[in-house]
Amino acid sequence: MAKIQAPVKIKDVLYVTFTDLTHEGKAVAKVEGYPLFVEGALPDETGEIEVTKLNKGYGFAKLIRLDQIVPERVVPPCSVYDECGGCQLQHMTYEGQLKMKYNQVRNVIDRIAKLPDVPVHPVLGMEDPWRYRNKAQVPVGMNSGHIVAGFYKKRSHDIIDMTECLIQHEQSDNIIQKVKDVCAANGVMPYDEQRHKGVLRHVMARIGYTTGEMMAVLVTRTAELPNKEAIIKGIRDAIPGITSIVQNVNPDKTNVIFGNQTRTLWGEDVIYDLIGDVKFAISARSFYQVNPVQTEVLYGKALEFAGLTGDEVVIDAYCGIGTISLFLAKKAKEVYGVEIVPQAIEDAKKNAALNGITNAQFQAGKAEEVIPAWYKQGIRPDVIVVDPPRKGCDDALLQTILEMKPKKVVYVSCNPGTLARDLRVLEDGGYKTCEVQPVDMFPQTTHVEAVAVLTL
Numbered sequence: 340m341a342k343i344q345a346p347v348k349i350k351d352v353l354y355v356t357f358t359d360l361t362h363e364g365k366a367v368a369k370v371e372g373y374p375l376f377v378e379g380a381l382p383d384e385t386g387e388i389e390v391t392k393l394n395k396g397y398g399f400a401k402l403i404r405l406d407q408i409v410p411e412r413v414v415p416p417c418s419v420y421d422e423c424g425g426c427q428l429q430h431m432t433y434e435g436q437l438k439m440k441y442n443q444v445r446n447v448i449d450r451i452a453k454l455p456d457v458p459v460h461p462v463l464g465m466e467d468p469w470r471y472r473n474k475a476q477v478p479v480g481m482n483s484g485h486i487v488a489g490f491y492k493k494r495s496h497d498i499i500d501m502t503e504c505l506i507q508h509e510q511s512d513n514i515i516q517k518v519k520d521v522c523a524a525n526g527v528m529p530y531d532e533q534r535h536k537g538v539l540r541h542v543m544a545r546i547g548y549t550t551g552e553m554m555a556v557l558v559t560r561t562a563e564l565p566n567k568e569a570i571i572k573g574i575r576d577a578i579p580g581i582t583s584i585v586q587n588v589n590p591d592k593t594n595v596i597f598g599n600q601t602r603t604l605w606g607e608d609v610i611y612d613l614i615g616d617v618k619f620a621i622s623a624r625s626f627y628q629v630n631p632v633q634t635e636v637l638y639g640k641a642l643e644f645a646g647l648t649g650d651e652v653v654i655d656a657y658c659g660i661g662t663i664s665l666f667l668a669k670k671a672k673e674v675y676g677v678e679i680v681p682q683a684i685e686d687a688k689k690n691a692a693l694n695g696i697t698n699a700q701f702q703a704g705k706a707e708e709v710i711p712a713w714y715k716q717g718i719r720p721d722v723i724v725v726d727p728p729r730k731g732c733d734d735a736l737l738q739t740i741l742e743m744k745p746k747k748v749v750y751v752s753c754n755p756g757t758l759a760r761d762l763r764v765l766e767d768g769g770y771k772t773c774e775v776q777p778v779d780m781f782p783q784t785t786h787v788e789a790v791a792v793l794t795l
């Protein structure tokens with residue numbers, strides 16, 4: 340194996356100044372230009388670190404002590420912040436988080452898209468950046484004779500028992516605790532991953548943010564749920580207002596949470612929620628945005644950027660359950676949505692019907708294959724909205740957009756790096772990026788979404 344060239348050795352203890360924060364929330368300390376990534380520090384802080392791992396071109400170190408700290412540093416309010424790994428920025432003020440996310444987007448728009456003159460607006464953050472998630476799913480296990488439910492400890496499958504998660508809706512905490520207690524009281528054994536024995540594997544809680552409807556999902560290894568009727572009664576008694584209790588069966592030895600079989604034990608098969616004035620039916624397995632408050636902010640921006648007057652043909656590529664399509668349909672002449680997951684397309688069609696929307700059509704398939712076929716059939720969109728997964732748009736789709744020449748492209752992105760890469764392709768093909776608006780969908784974590792608008 341080639342020897343790694345680095346100016347430091349494993350176990351070296353160094354005094355450093357941190358200069359930057361990576362998109363994963365790790366601080367960067369450079370030694371003779373060689374970057375070391377360190378958890379728990381912030382830019383401009385100084386302190387002692389111990390080198391733990393060396394790679395070609397970069398390494399890792401652990402923080403021993405901080406010497407000078409910055410005003411952006413706060414005490415993380417969550418008691419299991421260091422162990423859990425679900426949040427990465429709780430040790431930073433919310434203002435500091437928004438500034439960091441802005442820099443992240445600005446940086447790639449400058450460096451990768453090569454658009455230093457394009458305005459990137461300040462990040463649209465939340466008034467209250469806590470308790471925003473509408474879906475919680477946690478593993479269940481046994482620890483010292485007690486049933487525990489919580490999150491996997493960083494880089495392990497040890498379950499941290501927790502009674503609250505500060506980014507989850509309060510009712511999700513309640514549902515998880517009560518389901519755990521009721522199952523324990525009725526002799527339901529938690530799943531033992533090592534021996535592939537036991538019953539209860541995961542608990543999921545879903546909340547309809549605007550309707551207050553609540554769903555509890557028990558993921559079990561066996562189809563049979565011991566003391567089923569007592570469990571249903573126990574959960575209903577313990578959680579007044581619950582509207583749906585569902586069982587999902589996953590008999591496999593796997594890290595995948597859900598199995599293929601889902602049945603409603605009591606109540607409704609779905610809960611409902613609203614984004615703007617569009618109603619969505621959400622089943623146990625449906626994909627649905629997890630931060631409903633900021634989803635409305637993000638889609639509101641996409642709608643504003645699309646500038647619809649009612650006469651436009653719109654394509655929504657990577658449409659999921661049609662959230663953006665249905666949000667736009669009320670202001671457009673026609674909307675065509677395409678999505679790779681057939682079940683999501685079924686949900687999109689149901690949600691269109693639920694809202695009496697008749698000018699939205701949906702097709703299952705790859706955006707990069709379906710949209711060129713639509714083009715051949717003579718469909719000429721005025722606006723194309725794309726909301727791809729983290730890897731960004733397929734190049735074949737970008738080339739089709741350049742051929743179709745819609746007046747506007749609205750790009751919704753969960754990964755600034757691939758957004759910037761794709762903006763460059765569209766710019767080289769003749770589009771102009773007018774502005775970029777980052778939106779904070781996931782406070783306390785390092786993720787940032789952004790929406791950009793391009794015109795011809």
Ligand SMILES: C[S@@+](CC[C@H](N)C(=O)[O-])C[C@H]1O[C@@H](n2cnc3c(N)ncnc32)[C@H](O)[C@@H]1O
Pocket residue numbers: 626627628656657658659660661662663677678679680683704705706707726727728733753
């Ligand atoms: C970031 S999500 C956006 C979902 C939706 N716009 C929303 O806001 O709920 C990206 C979606 O793209 C879908 N997807 C991934 N690759 C795809 C492809 N090649 N063609 C079409 N859809 C794809 C995923 O299944 C996922 O639903």
